[in-house]
Amino acid sequence: MAVVAKSPRERKVEKFLGEGSFGRVAKCKKLGTDKVVAIKIVSGSAQTEINLLKELSKIDGDKHNLVKMVDCFRYKSYTCIAMELLDQSLYDFMRERYNQPLTVEEIKTIAWQMIVALKGLESINLVHCDIKLDNIMLVDQVSEPFRVKLIDFGVSDKITNMRTGCLMQNMVYRAPEVHLGLPLDQRVDMWSLGYVLCVLYTGTFIHGWDSEYDIIRAMVNIFFTKTEENSGKKLWKLDTPLQQSLKTEKLVSDRFDFWSFDQLIPDHLEAAKKREVEQFVDLLKRMLMMDPSKRISPSEALRHPFFTLGRMQPTAGSNNTKPAAVEVHQQHEATQATNVPQRPAAVLQESHKPEKKPGRIQQQRDAIKNHQGARRKRNPATQQNRDFGQRLQTEAEIRRRRF
Template identity: 50%
Template sequence: YPDKIEEGTILHSSKASYQLGTFLDDGSYGKVLRGKKLRTNEAVAIKIIKGDYLEAGPMEFKALKEIKRIKADKNNLIKCIDRFNYRSRAFIVFEMLDQNLHHFLSKRNFSPLGISEIKVISQQLLVALKALKSIGLVHTDIKLDNIMLVDHKSQPFRVKLIDFGLALKLEDLETGSIFQTMPYRAPEVRLGLPLNEGVDMWALGHTLAMLLKGSPLYPCDSDYNVIRAMVDMQGKWKLDSPIEHLVKTGKKVKLDKRHCSSFEEILEERNCQVELFVSLLEQMLLIDPYRRITPEEALQHPFFTENNYDNQIVKAVSGIANKRSAKAQDPISQQDKTIVGKDCSRNYVDRNQDKICVEKCVRVPSCLEILNNATTQGGNSVSLCAGPKFR
């Protein structure tokens, strides 16, 4: 950058004038600086497109214009305020946000987030992907660095997806193209297979897994080790041995066995009640992009639709007590007195069999205590679900 473009420089567009501030971050093809809109003193972020990549400026702005049609703020996407050329440079002005998730986690020494925090973040980002899909836009670079907290102090875990410098229209995705940062790269990109918007869902799944684990789900050193880890966790296809890989590619690999060998290990490492989240992750990280869950489907997953296990189980148990009271004089078989635990979906009452089926994963201790207390008083036997099986 020439010396004339520095902190304090005044920039002029057809809409407004801006003053450059201090450095914030590096983005795709450019640097991002703090800025100020002079007429209103509004804080903004100003992206300066590098000289060698001036053609990327119009490409990113084209993507941002598409996003403007679907109301960026409502769909958890960064809002573009202005775009202009000045002194042989391209500038894009954005709303000012707080910090990216990578920076946020680094300040916590990458300690994992709680499941309630992950739920809030993941739901917002799935809304963002749903919106992008509606306009046929693929981000292609979803990662911790490109997810920003809006204002963590006043709006905890409110996030937006940023940096559309590598975004492409769906019809412009070319088989064999290489994009996405190594740990987040979808298998179809690594293997040169046909591509669709599922590459974003894969990258988001890996991002959310990192929030749960505090570390990457797969090794980051080579495509071979990543694919080997995928095979271990998610199913098998014919994978070359290290020797076969060396013969074919001339690349020697040292096996990295530090990755998880199954999704269950995520649960074991955290010892959390996160079965529903892991169930969602499995569907986000399906090897076959055409079977991978879509944003619309993901937002209907029980991880989001079943919000309060304790309250719903208490409600179910209260229903049993009311039913007993109403039928105090009726003969009831032992079978009719059984609470049947099933998989994770929703509650229902089968009135023909006088049986309440609590379709919940009741692993939370408080839930167990509630059920045990209620059924001990009534003398019923209880069958509790063991939770979904993932393999």
């Protein structure tokens, strides 16, 4: 294996963990010690990312669930950023369990930690700009289930530097104000996180995912009410699926699988469980407000009943180096968290392989190739579990791009 630095920072590359448009990430061991780190190897200087990571060091990375930079150095023409070694991303975790949705308790643990992370970023006027399944890492799923950290600040920016009309974020997780070219601030991160939580709960994307048109059309149908043509008002009109298909020569289905967040609440639940799901859905609605001025802030989110109503109790960490997450306790009165509570010992449910079916992209390609105008037939009973793996593979292609 190669050695990626000269003394006194010599590290042996044990294996490569991943790669993208930014470069590669390698698991490295410092020679003469047992210390292992993840090193991001980037072409060029990567000075912007290094500066942002140094900015992050102003706040406690463990307390705020943010990845910590250990070191940075040059190796030949590359910049190497050494960071703490974590376990795996939520993207890989979901794929390995065949995209089986997480329980509400498991999602609560992740949500709390990531909202704490957003609050930490807000305190130093920093916006992540690329929150998605890939960039939320499990720290050690075996010893500390669902303890997570936010990683990859390669496209992050200061709030004051965000420009109106700037295209950012992965398309699937992109906030509506980015799609529409409106003023931007830290609230784009809250939208992306809300969408991540929704994916973890449903095991699938709740709107179209292969084009900006599909995404915007889904937003229109979910969040807006149609106005009568003869209202006398001058209105913007979105293309019909047929009009968009003719423009792009790509088949667009006119069927929506998701019309309302209330669809996420199962009909048959015992009262206490149903109330918890209702609180979760209410939090999602507030995180995914189309109007960013009405979107919930990190501080408000941490006080939301989903976390506080008769469930939360602050618990000190066992030591100063172990980060805090969420520990759920039964109690008679709600207690406002003054510290970051500890994490529950979440139980990972056994997953089952779904029957493999053609992905949505392949269905579209086949339909276009055969010049068929017919709509794709899908089985409503299996719609919720349709091949999310194919979607994630498409997202894997999308995530290689930097917007």
